[in-house]
Amino acid sequence: MIEARRLTKRFRQAVKEPGLAGTLKHLARPRYREQVAVDAIDLTIEAGEAVAYVGPNGAGKSTTIKMLTGILVPTEGHLTVNGLVPHENRIENGRRIGVVFGQRTQLWWDIALVESFALLRDIYEVPARRYAENMASFSELLGIDEFLDQPVRSLSLGQRMRAELAAALLHDPAIVYLDEPTIGLDIDARDRIRGFVRDLNAQRGTTVMLTSHDLGDIEGICQRIVVIDHGRVVYDGALTALKDTHARERIIHFQLREPVTDMEELRRSIAPATLDEAASDLHLSARFNRFELRGGEVVARVMRQCEVVDFHIEEPSIEQVIRRVYARKLTLEPGAGTLQGA
Amino acid sequence: MRKYMALARVARRTMLAYRGGFIVHVLGATLALVALFYLWRAIFAASTALEGYTWEQMKAYLLVAFLSSMLVAWFGEWRVAEKIMDGEVAGDLVKPLDFQRARLAEVVGAVAIELVVSAVAVAVILVAFGSMVMPGGLHAALFAVSFVAGLMLKFTVVYAVALVCFWTTGYLGVVWARTAITNLLSGALIPLAFFPGWLRGLAQALPFQGIVATPAAIYLEQVDARTAVRLIAVQAAWIVALWWVGRFMFSRGVRQVTIHGG
Numbered sequence: 001m002i003e004a005r006r007l008t009k010r011f012r013q014a015v016k017e018p019g020l021a022g023t024l025k026h027l028a029r030p031r032y033r034e035q036v037a038v039d040a041i042d043l044t045i046e047a048g049e050a051v052a053y054v055g056p057n058g059a060g061k062s063t064t065i066k067m068l069t070g071i072l073v074p075t076e077g078h079l080t081v082n083g084l085v086p087h088e089n090r091i092e093n094g095r096r097i098g099v100v101f102g103q104r105t106q107l108w109w110d111i112a113l114v115e116s117f118a119l120l121r122d123i124y125e126v127p128a129r130r131y132a133e134n135m136a137s138f139s140e141l142l143g144i145d146e147f148l149d150q151p152v153r154s155l156s157l158g159q160r161m162r163a164e165l166a167a168a169l170l171h172d173p174a175i176v177y178l179d180e181p182t183i184g185l186d187i188d189a190r191d192r193i194r195g196f197v198r199d200l201n202a203q204r205g206t207t208v209m210l211t212s213h214d215l216g217d218i219e220g221i222c223q224r225i226v227v228i229d230h231g232r233v234v235y236d237g238a239l240t241a242l243k244d245t246h247a248r249e250r251i252i253h254f255q256l257r258e259p260v261t262d263m264e265e266l267r268r269s270i271a272p273a274t275l276d277e278a279a280s281d282l283h284l285s286a287r288f289n290r291f292e293l294r295g296g297e298v299v300a301r302v303m304r305q306c307e308v309v310d311f312h313i314e315e316p317s318i319e320q321v322i323r324r325v326y327a328r329k330l331t332l333e334p335g336a337g338t339l340q341g342a
Numbered sequence: 343m344r345k346y347m348a349l350a351r352v353a354r355r356t357m358l359a360y361r362g363g364f365i366v367h368v369l370g371a372t373l374a375l376v377a378l379f380y381l382w383r384a385i386f387a388a389s390t391a392l393e394g395y396t397w398e399q400m401k402a403y404l405l406v407a408f409l410s411s412m413l414v415a416w417f418g419e420w421r422v423a424e425k426i427m428d429g430e431v432a433g434d435l436v437k438p439l440d441f442q443r444a445r446l447a448e449v450v451g452a453v454a455i456e457l458v459v460s461a462v463a464v465a466v467i468l469v470a471f472g473s474m475v476m477p478g479g480l481h482a483a484l485f486a487v488s489f490v491a492g493l494m495l496k497f498t499v500v501y502a503v504a505l506v507c508f509w510t511t512g513y514l515g516v517v518w519a520r521t522a523i524t525n526l527l528s529g530a531l532i533p534l535a536f537f538p539g540w541l542r543g544l545a546q547a548l549p550f551q552g553i554v555a556t557p558a559a560i561y562l563e564q565v566d567a568r569t570a571v572r573l574i575a576v577q578a579a580w581i582v583a584l585w586w587v588g589r590f591m592f593s594r595g596v597r598q599v600t601i602h603g604g
Contacts, residue, residue, distance in 0.1 A: 012598075071435045073597045094438035106433045108352055110359040115352065122348035123437055151359070 001175060001207050002045040002068060007077035009038040009063050037063040039231035040077065047174070050201045050208040052222035052239070054322060060231040061211045065177050068209070069099055082174060095124065098168035102180035105160065106167055107152045113163055114148040117170060124171035131170070138166040141196050158189035165193060169200065175207040176200070182217050194220040215319055227325050235325050246321040248291055251276070251314040252298055254284040257307040270301045349444055350451030353417055357455045364416060365459065372463040375408050379471055393535040399562050400533075402475050405464055406558040407530045410489070412460040414496045417452040419520065421445070422504035423513035426595075435596070442501060442588055449497050481563050484570045488557040491577040495552045498584035499524065505588065508595030529555035549580040 015031045016022050038060040045051055055061050066072040067079060070086030070093045079085060086093045099106070107116045121131045139145035142162040147155055155163065161181060168176060178197065182190045198221050201208045210221055218225065218239070225242055227235040235242065259281035260266055267275055273288035284306070286298050295313055302308060357364060382404065386397035395403065422445055425431045434441055468474055477485055503520040507513045525531050527550035534542050534555050545551050556577055560570045 066432065069436045071432045072599070090435060091438045091440065094436050097436060099433075099436045101432065104430065104433065108356065110356045111352055115355065119348050119352050123345045123439060125345065 001047045001049070001082065002043060002209070003078070003080045004041055004043040004068075005078040006040040006042065007038060007064070007067060007079050008036070008040050008075050009060075009067060009072060010075045011035045011037055036231050038067070038074075041228070041231070041233055043226065043233065043236075045207060045209065047207055048201070048205045049224060050198075050222045051210070052218040052225045053209060053211045053228065054213075054218060054225060055228040059228045061228060062179060063231075064228070065179050065209070065211060069097060069177055070094070095171070096174050098171070098173035098176040100161075100164050100168045100176070100178045100181050102161065102178075102183040105152060106164060107160075109153050110151055112149050112151055113144070113155070116152065116163075117148075117167065120167055120170050126171050130172070134166075134170055134172070138169070141199070142166055142192065158185050161185060161189065161193060165196065169206075172204070173206065175209065178208065178210045178212075180212055181210070182212065182214055190214070190216065197221050227322055229325075242321060242325075246324060248289045250288060250290050250295060252286045252288075252295060252302075253312055253314065254286070254302055254306070254308050255310040256282045256284060257309050258282075260284070260306055262305075266302070266305050269305060270298060273298050345439065346443055346447035349439075349447040353448035353451030354455055357416060357452050361455075364455070367416075368412065368459050368463055371408070371412060372466070375404065375463070375467060376470070378404055379467070393533070394564070395533065395535070398473075398475050401471060402562060403533055403558050405467065405474065406489075406561055407554045409460055409464065410492055410496065410528075410554050410557065411525075411530055412463075413453050413456045414449050414493050414500065416456060417445075417448045418497075419500045419504035419513075419517050421448070422501060423507045423517060426505070426507040426599075427513055431596075431599070441592055442585075445501060446497060453493065475562070477561050477563055480567055481560055481570065484567060484574065485557055485561045488560045488570065488574050488577065491574055491581065492553045492557045494581050495549060495577055495584070496524075498581055498588055499549060499553070502584055502588040502591055505591040505595050508591070508599060524550050524553065527551065528553040529558065533558070549584060552577040552580055 011034070012032045013035050014026060015033050016026045041060075041064065043064075053061055053064065063072065067074050068081055068086060070081075070090045073087045081093060082096050084093050084096075107113065108119065117135065120126075126134070142165060144159075144163055144166050147159050147163075152160060152163065165178075165181065176197075181197075182193055185193070194217060197208060197210075200206045201221070208221060210217060212218055223239060224237065225235065225239045226233055263275075270286055270288075272292055273286045276285040276287055278284055284302065286302065288295075288298055299308075299311060302311075379401070382400050383397065386392065386400065390396060392400075425434065431441070434444065476482070500520070503516060504513070506516050510516060527545045527548055529545070529551060530553070534545050534551060537545065545555070552573075556573045559565050560573065565573065
């Protein structure tokens with residue numbers, strides 16, 4: 001579906017010294033600095049996959065998406081999507097893809113939403129029956145029928161994002177790019193959008209490429225994760241493999257009725273789990289590898305020694321894993337994905 | 343084709359959504375026109391004809407100039423420039439639409455509304471200032487063709503100039519410069535006949551005169567039918583040339599676009 005080979009994008013940035021003098025100097029003798037946004041990326045995505053494309057701000061995520069969608073022209077490398085070179089076949093490529101940019105609208109701001117949809121129907125030449133089916137389905141799943149008669153400018157952010165999603169899928173694209181689709185949304189709206197995209201991928205087989213800083217989005221929608229940093233792919237593999245390999249550590253937080261009497265004894269008994277520095281006498285945090293110990297075991301051992309009022313388990317967050325991937329503090333095992341450029 | 347017609351329809355709706363602002367804009371322009379009428383009437387009070395224009399002809403000239411400045415204005419370069427400056431062009435690039443044709447479709451959709459409102463303004467002026475000369479049948483037909491060609495020419499100029507925003511970081515200066523040059527060299531402010539020889543020569547060598555001076559000259563029957571057809575051919579040649587300049591600029595501009603945000 002997507003084939004990228006050594007895909008590269010460099011931007012030329014004007015180097016200007018501050019002040020009027022700097023501006024004049026630049027006018028007389030412009031100097032530029034090359035900035036590599038995407039650096040020789042190899043990426044293959046098969047039809048029907050749901051791939052999370054993550055990385056810190058400025059890592060090159062959006063630049064990659066903009067090349068894949070045909071907005072930006074690659075500086076170097078080969079790229080085909082659906083067998084087409086996107087920027088050379090913008091119109092044909094446009095027919096087959098759906099795009100949601102969380103930070104900007106693709107709808108017409110001043111006219112009723114239903115008119116935006118009717119316009120998209122004409123632009124994408126969606127057959128009348130298919131249009132009716134899709135509108136019925138989006139109304140049911142995304143609830144867009146509640147605000148179809150309102151202009152987009154008067155919609156709430158949650159409503160607007162639901163509308164954007166429906167708009168991007170009206171023409172049954174084979175692939176949909178979602179760039180931060182849940183940014184700024186409340187939990188309810190996020191859940192709705194995640195569930196919808198998951199079903200779209202599972203039932204219609206639509207290929208999904210998602211960028212998000214929201215790990216719930218990633219875990220809720222994608223099976224595969226590609227981590228990019230400084231324009232290079234640093235991890236490409238299954239999400240579960242990444243978690244199993246790099247998110248083995250769990251933490252259980254306990255709230256106690258009384259302070260621990262014998263700290264040394266407690267430490268000994270819960271090994272190989274370790275205790276963190278506690279915030280107060282009545283708090284304990286035990287850290288352990290979930291492949292060495294089970295959570296229940298840790299809880300049981302602590303409860304043998306102290307009276308526990310309450311406890312909760314901190315799930316390993318992908319965020320921490322990803323942070324460690326960025327920091328290149330990882331040793332990857334075979335089958336867990338490929339670490340490139342480390 | 344259908345998709346572009348749909349775009350034109352939506353542009354018309356959008357215009358209606360902003361009708362308040364648009365009507366205020368037309369009122370302002372109408373007042374400016376009234377001021378121009380008084381100015382020229384005062385000038386013609388001293389003489390019956392200036393550079394071959396009588397007061398009656400001048401009235402007609404001003405109205406033709408007014409109409410062509412009112413049309414292809416609202417959805418013009420501001421919209422194209424803003425699309426480029428704020429990155430909205432990204433959304434256009436992922437749709438199966440030709441950017442230039444889509445913008446033309448929007449302009450065409452908006453012209454219908456612009457025409458209706460401007461015609462009302464013209465009617466009011468006519469009532470206030472009395473009659474206006476009318477061209478004969480053949481010239482009226484040639485004028486209609488030339489006027490439409492003038493609008494199309496205006497679109498190709500405006501579109502190409504707005505694309506300069508791919509290479510600049512602001513569009514105010516670009517748009518103002520374009521407006522000033524067009525107003526002067528199209529004959530919208532003063533008929534070209536009033537220019538000194540060298541400036542008239544320059545105006546004639548450039549496309550802008552096709553926007554106002556050409557249709558106005560045909561309307562006033564200052565040229566015979568044969569010359570009118572030749573002038574329309576010149577307009578058409580400019581339209582084709584600038585259309586392709588616009589296409590070329592877009593394909594170049596979009597290659598080096600950096601869309602910020604996200």
